[in-house]
Amino acid sequence: MSAAPAQTVRRRRVFYIPGYDPFHPRRYRELYRREGAEQARISGYGLRLLPGQGGRGWSVVSEQDGMETRTEFEVLTWSDIVRASMGGSVAATYAQMVRTAWVYVTTGALFRLMRLRRGPILAALYPVVALLVQALVALAAGLAVFALLPGVVGLIGLAVTVILVLNGFRRHDRRFFAYYLMHDYAFTARWRGAYPPDLDARLAEFGDRIAAAAEQDWDEVLLIGHSSGAHLAVSVLARLLQQGRLPPGAKVSLLTLGQAMPMVTYLPEARALRADLARMGAQERIFWLDVTAPGDACAFALCDPVAVSGLVPTGAAPLVISAAFRKTLSPERWRALRRRFFRLHFQYLCAFDRPDAYDYFRITAGPRRLPERFAEARPSRSRITRSANRFTAT
Template identity: 60%
Template sequence: MSDATPSDQAQNVRRRRVFYIPGYDPIHPRRYRELYRKEGAAQAAISGYEITLSPKTTKGGPYGWHVSGNIGAPVETDVEVLIWSDIVRGSMSNSIPATYVQLLRTAWAYIGSGALWRLMRLRKGPVIAALYPVVFLIVQLILALVVGYGIFVGTMMLGNLAALALSLDAQTAALFYPVTLLAAALGALSVWGILDWFKRKDGRFFAYYLMHDYAYSARWGGANPPRLEARMAEFGDSIAAALEEDVDEVLVVGHSSGAHLAVSILADLIRAGRAPAEGPALGFLSLGQVVPMVSFLPKAHRLRADLCYLSTAQSLAWVDVTAPGDGCAFALCDPVAVSGVAPADKRWPLVISAAFTQSLKPETWKALRWRFFRLHFQYLCAFDAPRDYDYFQITAGPRTLAARYHGRVPSKSRIETPVNKFTAKAAS
C-alpha cells in the first residue's frame, strides 16, 4: 500500500507495545511466550539478528514479556497477551451429550442459513476443517453404537444358549428379562466407554475442541455474547492506554479467531477517537484469519459494520497475512470484500501471502504438510527462507508495520469476490 505517511515510512521505532489476541484457545498464555522464545531464537539464528526475552517491564495488566531486539537497530518491545482463554474454557461443554447437541445446532446454523455453501466458494480447506469435527463425532457415535449393539446381541445369544442348556421352558422365560437387562446395560456401557475414550484422547484428534470452536460463534449467529463484549471493551482500554504512552508503535496482532475480535476492538477504539493523531503509529496484523466463518452468519451485524469501517481508517495500517498451505484459514481472502461490505473508499487490508511452500525448505514443508493445526500457527514461527513476512522483524524490528509494507502490492491471487448472503450491518 502507498497510503502510509512519510513519518510512518521512517525506520524510527525504538519502543513498541504489542498486543497479541489469540484465537479460540483454552490454554494458559505462557505457551505463546515459550513459542516466541523458541521460534524467535531460531529465526534470529537463521536470519542473523539478535532477539532476547526477559520479564515484562509494565506493571500489572495482561500476561506478557519483554523483547530486546537488534535487527539493524536496537528496539525494546513489550508484548502482552489479551486473555480470553477463561471464556473459551467456560464455553466448552464437559459432557458428551451436550457436545452432540452443539453439533446439531452448529450444523443447522451453517447449513440452514446457507452460509456453508457460500463459504465453500471461497476456500474448501477451512470448510473441510469445519466439517471435520461434525463427521468425526458422527463416526465415533456410529462406531460406539455398532459395538454396543454387537455386545447386546452377543449377550442375548449367550443367554439363549444358557436357557437351552437348562432345557426348561419356565426357566427360559425366567432368564429372558434379566438377560435382556444385562445385555442392554453392557451395550450401553460399551457405547459410553468408547465415546468417553475418544473424548479423553481429543488432544490427538481435536474433534471436540474444533466442535466447541465453531459452536461458539454459531450459537450466537455471528454476534458476540455479552461476556465477550465486556472483555473486548477491556482489551480496547488496554490498547487505548498504550496509545497515550511514549512509544513509537502500538501493534495489535490477531491470530485465527482473534483477528475478528481485533477488527471490532480497533473499530470501536478509532470510532471513539481514542487513537490520537499525534500518538504512536497504530498497526494491525491479522494472521491466519477465519473472519468469513463469523461474518457469513446472519446475526454478525456488528462484525460486518466494523469490517466496513476499519477498511477505510486512515489512523492505522492493516496487513492481513495468510497462506494457501494453511488449511484452517481463509487464505488470501480479503475479509472485507468477501463479506460483501467493501465501501468505495476501501483502503485496507493489504492482503499478502506468507508463502509457506517458498519460505520453508522442502524437508520442513514435507514434515509439516499434514500437521494442519501446527501449520495454522506457522505465522508465529521461524521460516527457513523468510520473504517479506517475518513475525519477529515485525514485532521486534525498527520499522513500523506501515513502513515495512509501504509500496507493497497485494497478492495477485487474493480473492475479493463478495459471496456473502448476509450483508446487513449494525448502525454506527
C-alpha cells in the same frame, strides 16, 4: 550498496489476541521464545526474552540491522470465556454439533462459503465427521458386547460400552481435535455471528488497554489478532476509532494472521462485526496488514475480509499478502507439516527457513514500524475480493 533503512522503532508495545484457545498466556511466551531463537539463528540477528509483568506478557530485546529495539508484549486473554464454552457432557457436544450444522445449512452460509475457499469448509466439516465416526465406533463396540450377553444384561452392556468408548475419545481429543474444533464453531453459531455479551464486554476492556498505550510515548503500538482473534482485533480498533479514543498521530498498526472472518460475517446476526469491518476498510489512519497462506486449511487464504463479506471499502485497508508456506519453508519442513493442519495454522507465529516479506519476529521486534516495513508491498495477485454473502446489513 544501499544504506540500511532508518530506525523508526526503539520502543514498541505489542498486544496479542489469540484465537479460540483455553490455554494460559505462557504458552505463547514459550512459543515466542523457542521460535524466535530459531528465526534469529536462521536470519543472523539477536533476540532475547526478558520476564514480563503480571504473567500475561514478556519483553524482547532484539538487535537487527545493527539497531536495538525493545518490545513489550501483552496477551489480551479471553481463555476463561473459551473454557466456559467448552464445558458440558459428550451428549451436549453432540447437541452442539446438530445446532451448529443447522445454523450454517439453514442460513445458506455453508454453501456460500464454499464459493470462497473449500479448504476451511472442509476443516469445519472435519469435527462433524470425526464425531460421527466416533459415535459409530462406540455403537459397533456396544453391539459387539450386546451380541455376547443375553437380554437385559446385553442392553446394559451396550449402553455402558458406548458411554465408555465416547468418553475415551473425548479424553484423547488432543490427538483428534474433534471436540475442540466443534466447540470453536459452535461458539460462533450459537449467537449466529453476534458477539456474546461476555465477549463484547471483554473487547471493551481490550480497547481500554490499547487506548491507554496509544496515549503513551511508544514508537509503535501493534495489535495482532490470530485466527478467531483476528476479527476481535478488528472490532477493538474499529470501536476505538468510532469513539474517537485514539489521539491524533497515534502510531497504531494492525496485523491479522490466519483469519477466518467469513465464518462469522456470513451469518445473519454478525452485524456488529460487519460494521467494524466496514469502518476499518474505509479508514486510512491505521495500517492493516492481513497475512494468510494457501497451505493453511483453517484460514480463508488471501480473502480480503472486507470485500468478501460484501462490504465496500473506500480506503486501502487491508493489505492482503501471503505467507507462502511452500516458498518460505524448506521442502523437508513442508513435507513434515503439510498434513498437520492445526500446526500449520500456527506457522504465522513460528520461524521460517526462508523468510520473505513476512517475518513475525522482524515485525514484532525489529527497528521499523509495520507501515514502513510494507510501504512498497502490493496485495497478492491471488487476492480474492468477490463476495457470496447474502447478509451484508450492519
